[in-house]
Amino acid sequence: MTFVQWNCRGIKNKNIWLKVSPFSTSEFWVFQETFLKHDDQRLCSSKNYFYIDRQGRPGGGLLTAIPKNDSGRIIPTGFSHNFNQEILAVEVHFKNFHFIIINLYAPQGLNIENVKYFFDSFSIPVFIFGDFNLHHPFWGSNRSSPLSNDFVEWLKNSSFILLNSSNPTYATYTGSASLLDLSICSASISHAVDCYVSESNFESDHYPVIITWSILDHTPKKIKSIDWNRIMSNSATVLTTNTRLNALTSKISEVIRDNTKIITLPAKNYPPWWNLSCHNFQKLKIFFRKRALRLISESDWMKHKKYAAKLRFHIKKASRNYWDKICNITKNPRMFYSMLNRIYNHTNQEINTVNLILHNNHYISNPVQQSNLFADFFSDNSMKHEPIPLDYCEDCNSYLNIPIHLQEVRQAIQKTRNSTPGADGITANWFKRLSNTDLTCITSFFQEVLTTLYAQKYPDT
Secondary structure, three states, rough: OOEEEEEOOOOOOOOOHHHHOOOOOOEEEEOOOOOOOOOOOOOOOOOEEEEOOOOOOOEEEEEEEOOOOEEEEEEOOOOOOOEEEEEEEEEEEEEEEEEEEEEEEOOOOOOOOHHHHHHOOOOOOEEEEEEEOOOOOHHHHOOOOOOHHHHHHHHOOOOEEEEEOOOEHHHHHHHOOOOOOEEEEEEHHHHHEEEEEEOOOOOOOOOOOOEEEEHHHOOOOOOOOEEEHHHHHHHHHHHHHHHHHHHHHHHHHHHHHOOEEEEEEOEEEEOOOOOEEEHHHHHHHHHHHHHHHHHHOHHHHHHHHHHHHHHHHHHHHHHHHHHHHHHHHHHHHHHEEEEEHHHHHOOOOOOOOOOEEEEEEEEEHHHHHHHHHHHHHHOOOEEEOOOOOOOOOOOOOOHOOOOOOHHHHHHHHOOOOOOOOOOOOOHHHHHOOOOHHHHHHHHHHHHHHHHHHHHHHHHOO
């Protein structure tokens, strides 16, 4: 993910920046002396804009832009803006990340004493971008400006890291250059942040500074690959050699874990239904197409056609299954409500939603109404909430103690859903793939558990 920090002073036509600059598609813009208003028609419609006007003298101002689909708010700074200190702080919720962007401009040099407590007050990652107008040997200058020593002292003792300390960002008309635009971030994220200065200034006297944060890059899609043939083969050996239930469970979990691989796909925006079959047939299709074109091979071309057809089949199957799954979710009001909450919270991170409560065939979502329902329910003395005691008397429940049959275990496994496994990692798919011989071993283990517990409760029988 990319941030662009830039003092735009001197540009006659700022549309050049918005249309032809090589990093105009960057996700975050942090501009100083922009001369662009938040309602300017030249602004990109794919951004949310935060803007403050200059106080004390005409022109300029600060503008911070974030992607349209993400949310943000201006944080009150608590101190007045004047001609020597302009600060715009924006709290950003981007995907699953929460951080602060501080945009500042200090034409006569930043006095750190006025703002250091504000900078140090945040507990989440912070970026500080701006034209500080400070000179110091710490970032390559041959002199020190009056306020720079205090700033360097604060920087060394704070939890912030200076990202750019070499290439100049300001060039005068006489040819002299200096580094005035500084990029700073929290030390906790500095390992994932890179910074460089653009070679083109787009008619400004300042060069854009480009900052990339790798943690916000596209998250690669991962596919789980399970070798079920090998798992079931090894499991059959385990079932015949292990007699203790704890050892059996541990060994089966180890077999499943050793034969399960997580495949990371290349950086590409795959659809949510994309699975391992689609990925493998796509690779085979591309491979044989390249070979057919290179070797002019008819057999390779036929294989390309074969795998292209298989790819179309699996894409159609995967996309249909995914859509059917979404439709099934919408049939369950509770799951559908949860899904809507996730979508809604994507742009409303501060809102905490509650679960539904079914009451008189209506779903109650209001927290006050839910609290009243709980209060009415537990304050009713006529209601008894003790659980019904179970009678384990052999005479009354003798049918519970009969031996477990193979067919009973098979039917129970068939009815089991393919849900997330427990701590042992043994999924329902493993049980459903057991052979008759393996299933007989499993049934004997279940019978052993029942018999052992029964013998412990009634040792005299």
